[in-house]
Amino acid sequence: MQASERISGILGGGSDGWGLFNKAREMIAAGTPVVELTIGEHDIRTAAPILQDMHRSALGGHTGYASVPGVPALRAEVARRVQERTGVPTTSENVMITPGGQSALYAAHFAICDPGDRALYLDPFYATYPGTIRGASAEPVCIQTRAQDAFQPRASDIAAHAEGAKSLLVNSPNNPTGVVYSRATLDGIAQVCIDNDLWLISDEVYDTQIWEGEHISPRALPDMAQRTLVVGSMSKSHAMTGSRIGWIVGPVDVVEHLINLATHTTYGVPGFVQDAALFALQQGPGFEEEIAAPFRRRRAIAKDVLAAQNTVALVPAQGAMYLMLDVRSTGMSGEDFADALLDAHHIAVMPGESFGQAAAGHVRVAMTIADDAFEQALKTLCAFAESCAAKT
Ligand code: PMP
Numbered sequence: 001m002q003a004s005e006r007i008s009g010i011l012g013g014g015s016d017g018w019g020l021f022n023k024a025r026e027m028i029a030a031g032t033p034v035v036e037l038t039i040g041e042h043d044i045r046t047a048a049p050i051l052q053d054m055h056r057s058a059l060g061g062h063t064g065y066a067s068v069p070g071v072p073a074l075r076a077e078v079a080r081r082v083q084e085r086t087g088v089p090t091t092s093e094n095v096m097i098t099p100g101g102q103s104a105l106y107a108a109h110f111a112i113c114d115p116g117d118r119a120l121y122l123d124p125f126y127a128t129y130p131g132t133i134r135g136a137s138a139e140p141v142c143i144q145t146r147a148q149d150a151f152q153p154r155a156s157d158i159a160a161h162a163e164g165a166k167s168l169l170v171n172s173p174n175n176p177t178g179v180v181y182s183r184a185t186l187d188g189i190a191q192v193c194i195d196n197d198l199w200l201i202s203d204e205v206y207d208t209q210i211w212e213g214e215h216i217s218p219r220a221l222p223d224m225a226q227r228t229l230v231v232g233s234m235s236k237s238h239a240m241t242g243s244r245i246g247w248i249v250g251p252v253d254v255v256e257h258l259i260n261l262a263t264h265t266t267y268g269v270p271g272f273v274q275d276a277a278l279f280a281l282q283q284g285p286g287f288e289e290e291i292a293a294p295f296r297r298r299r300a301i302a303k304d305v306l307a308a309q310n311t312v313a314l315v316p317a318q319g320a321m322y323l324m325l326d327v328r329s330t331g332m333s334g335e336d337f338a339d340a341l342l343d344a345h346h347i348a349v350m351p352g353e354s355f356g357q358a359a360a361g362h363v364r365v366a367m368t369i370a371d372d373a374f375e376q377a378l379k380t381l382c383a384f385a386e387s388c389a390a391k392t
Contacts (some may be wrong), residue, residue: 010131012140017127017354020338035347036375037365040175040321042239043294047280047287050240054276066271069259070097072249074278078232078247081281085207086220093252096259097277099269101205101233101246104131107265108229108248109167111200111258113138117166122153124324126175126203133169141165143251144358147326151177151315151358155188163198166219173215173319176355176364180213180318190221200228205246206320208237208288211299213318219249225382226251231244236321238280239291244267295309295321298367298374305378311385319369324352330385331392338363341384347377 002008021038028034069075075092083090098104105128106323114120115137121129122162123142133140143161147152151174158168170189172181181189193200200218207215219228248258262268280287299317306314306325315324327337334351341347341363350366352359365381 006135006137008018012130012134018061020335020348020351020354021388022340023339024342027342027346032346033128034342035345035369035373037347037349037367037369037374037377039368040236040271040293040366041241041368042236042321043370044239044291045100046238046243049283050238050276050280053279054243057272057275062271062275064271066268066274069255070095070269071271071274071278072109073280073285074274076250077278077281082217082230082232082249083356086217088217088220088225088247094249094255096248096255096262097269098246098248098262098272099266100235101203101231102132102246103130103244103266103345104231104233104246104248105169105201105203106135107261108231108250109133109136109138109169110261112201112255113166118161118164119167119169120158120161120198121169122158122167122171124176124352124359126171126356126357129149129169133197138166142356144356146358147315151179151324152182152185153189155185155192158189158192159196160218162192162198165196165198167199168193169201169203169378170218171203171206173209175206175320176302176322176350176352176359177315177324178317178320178322179315179324180210180215182213183216186216186218186221190224192220193227194223196243198227200224200367201231202228202368203231205231205233205236207232208285209292209295209321210319211296211317215319229254234277234280237288237291238277240280241275243273243276245273294371295367298371299323301371301375302365302378305375305382309382311389312382315362322364322366324359325363325365325381326348326361326377327363327385330388332361334359334361334363337385337388340388341381345384347381349381
């Protein structure tokens with residue numbers, strides 16, 4: 001008996017990009033301390049009051065099947081929040097609650113792509129994107145952005161692949177680059193979508209982590225609300241990665257289809273998790289800023305460390321919990337550099353090549369350890385890059 005081609009082909013062959021990460025894990029398991037800067041997870045836990053609210057809800061009996069599209073109060077709160085932040089009229093009917101942003105990405109592609117449809121996404125990309133698209137039986141089509149443009153996508157590059165495609169997936173603030181798309185970039189993207197009748201799937205899970213510039217949701221651009229599905233999540237904004245709670249915001253008719261999909265797949269999100277998510281959202285922007293503050297601080301530390309040397313260049317770190325460092329002056333690939341850094345100094349960073357081809361010769365650093373250790377690790381990384389560059 002064999003599994004389906006669809007599921008056995010989900011990774012598309014080739015490397016899954018996690019080689020370095022796995023090597024670091026093996027070193028840790030063998031007892032070697034490793035400075036872990038690979039994964040996008042906060043170094044704080046979900047705040048106790050949120051967990052207390054979850055506990056209160058569960059003990060209060062919200063342990064049965066919850067409403068599949070989401071409990072009404074949470075849908076309404078997400079709609080209110082989205083409208084307040086974007087100005088786009090949004091009601092509960094535009095919102096479906098999902099078990100995290102990842103399942104929202106899958107559902108969004110499933111909802112708008114038929115088997116074999118071409119679904120565009122941008123390189124460098126968050127690791128799951130191509131597999132998510134394949135999982136929804138669409139054909140992933142990767143479009144390179146360029147280091148020389150600080151990874152802001154060019155509308156002309158997207159347009160060159162857009163004819164006959166069904167959707168375009170964008171992510172700002174961006175994982176892995178830390179870049180926030182400018183208004184000009186997003187205007188260009190919107191125009192390509194309109195000209196080519198594309199759906200836009202906008203992954204905005206880092207929207208509370210903005211260090212420079214502003215977060216613009218492309219759903220708010222002219223004529224875009226009817227062709228945009230926004231993916232949101234509490235994972236990054238509220239340090240709730242393990243609670244698996246997020247949403248899709250989009251046109252009412254698509255949300256109705258998405259609810260049918262959820263009825264036949266997830267059957268919704270646990271009620272006590274939804275109640276805790278509502279409580280967390282009600283803590284307001286001050287709480288979200290507290291969750292983002294460590295990354296804001298470490299990004300400032302990184303700017304100082306990097307300003308003191310000339311070997312490693314920092315891609316504009318405008319948002320999200322990552323830095324993308326250009327190590328091309330060492331003459332090494334990102335993979336070789338990350339591997340050598342791990343061997344020499346037990347510091348684990350992600351090779352840019354783990355996220356596609358556009359960030360070759362770069363490494364991604366997650367700003368997810370304590371400030372002092374973070375500063376020290378960056379200094380060591382820069383000194384190591386200098387010693388590698390001196391050998392070329
Ligand atoms: N999109 C991006 C760009 C991400 O980095 C992540 C998680 N790392 C997700 C979506 C999914 O997040 P979650 O499922 O935890 O909401």
